[in-house]
Amino acid sequence: MQCSYFDAHACRSCTLIEVPYADQVRDKEERCAELLSAHTGLQWLPSVRSPQEGYRNKAKMVVGGTAAAPTFGILDAEGRGVDLRGCGVIAPGIREVLPVLARFVTRAGIAPYDVPRRRGELKHVLVTESPTGELMVRFVLRTDGPVARIREHLPALLANLPRLVVVTANLLPEHKAVVEGDVDIPLTERTTLAMPLGGIALDLRPQSFFQTNTRVAQELYAQVARWVDEIGPASVWDLYCGVGGFALHCAAPGRRVVGIEVSAEAVESARHAARDLPDVEFAAGDATRFALESTEVPDLVVVNPPRRGIGPDLAGWLETSGVRHVVYSSCNPVTLAKDLEAMPSLRPVRGRVLDMFPHTAHVEVAVLLERVVAPR
Structure with missing residues (x-):
């Protein structure tokens, strides 16, 4: 992609814009594979590519x-x-x-x-x-x-x-x-912007987070929903749920889905989108605290944390909780790799790179984990 602002040194935000797009994606694939190379059973699915121009919503x-x-x-x-x-x-x-x-x-x-x-x-x-x-x-x-x-x-x-x-x-x-x-x-x-995505009518309030790349976000939600449907859990937690994208895409008859998000504004958006789904509920709160204080353990947990990752407390809870499957959507493969080290009983079995931010080093990666060792 040619950019006159970049060429004139007026804006250099797209640091990889001079790198051919195929090479950008390959380098991100190699970086993610290297960071998770200790997990030998991990199967990488074909990466999701983005339009090179006009992708920011x-x-x-x-x-x-x-x-x-x-x-x-x-x-x-x-x-x-x-x-x-x-x-x-x-x-x-x-x-x-x-x-x-x-x-x-x-x-x-x-x-x-x-x-x-x-x-x-x-x-x-x-x-x-x-x-x-x-x-x-x-x-x-x-x-x-x-x-x-x-x-x-x-x-x-x-x-x-x-x-x-x-x-x-x-x-x-x-x-x-x-x-x-x-x-x-x-x-x-x-006061809300309707964001229909993959057949799901999401709602966006002014201070709610939404993925910047609509096309790649749709692929991300669809991929996670496919993994969840293959497993068929009766109960799902969506931690760091934002406006409920993963929770709503994973909803199914008879499946209880709970979304937790610290932003009350985002939770209100999610609740509005789920108003006709009796088995889906959302609450405002800290994801780690919710897990540590809960008396229940779901069949599957979806986590979509900020760049800092889920941290040792939530990783420790997932490791010992007995949760059978975890889907981890990460915008920082470095912290993803660190969090996985703290959950050795949960083995990454499938992963997918999603190029949410072309022309930059940022990358989204989704990983499906399954328990291989019973909790102590």
């Missing part, structure tokens, strides 16, 4: 410049805005609305946040596109001062962008390197 644009001429992209080393509206990995449906949103910022007179001087208001514009083309836009502000102006000009924006169905103002008063704050002010009647 979410754009996290740092806003710079001025209200009259805002930039959407990143900041350079001096804190000045670098405009990346034409970024090739962002979904075309998002790219086409970024100029419209930039004009909205100008009309509403919202001053971009000046990082070096700690002045201004608008820090980020976050845009998410659903598989149906609907959009969620979040304006990340230093204070709620501009909210009235956003409300004033919002009807014209909605008329101009009929695909735009969810708009919020997110408040991030602190001066720190994070994308969003804790408070979202809804500005539209709808």
Whole structure:
């Protein structure tokens, strides 16, 4: 993939963009295989490849410049805005609305946040596109001062962008390197974005996590669901469940599924999506604490932790719990390998690399584990 921003050294985020895509995937396969090479019985399925362009369903644009001429992209080393509206990995449906949103910022007179001087208001514009083309836009502000102006000009924006169905103002008063704050002010009647995926109607609220690559996410959920259906467990836990993607894809008549997620916002999204499924329930809480305090042990556990992995406490519980099967979806094969070392009674039998982030070193890998030694 050719990128003028990369060639001009304006943005170097896609560190592998000059590497042929087939080589990128092969290198990720080899890296995962090497990290898990101690597990000799592991069968690797063919990798899932991604489109090389337009695969990101979410754009996290740092806003710079001025209200009259805002930039959407990143900041350079001096804190000045670098405009990346034409970024090739962002979904075309998002790219086409970024100029419209930039004009909205100008009309509403919202001053971009000046990082070096700690002045201004608008820090980020976050845009998410659903598989149906609907959009969620979040304006990340230093204070709620501009909210009235956003409300004033919002009807014209909605008329101009009929695909735009969810708009919020997110408040991030602190001066720190994070994308969003804790408070979202809804500005539209709808507050959730429907994310239909593989026949499952997921719901996405403003602060809920969703996989960035829709096509590869669909393959990931489908693969895990196939493994689970082959085993046929009567009970499943989905730990770190997010908006319930794995739990809902693994649901089946007579199968009790419980999803645990620390984000209450994500849990509300998951509950809404599961409203017609009596055997599926979700709760907000810490995944490790839930497992350690539970008096029940399910037949199968799905874990999809952040990059730090599940950690020694949850790995220790899985090792001694008697759980027959575990499906581990990892965005960091290094911590995956470390966690597997702490669960020697659970043997990886199948694995699959899923290239969620082309042109970068990041990779998703899913592994099916089965118990080979009874717990002590």
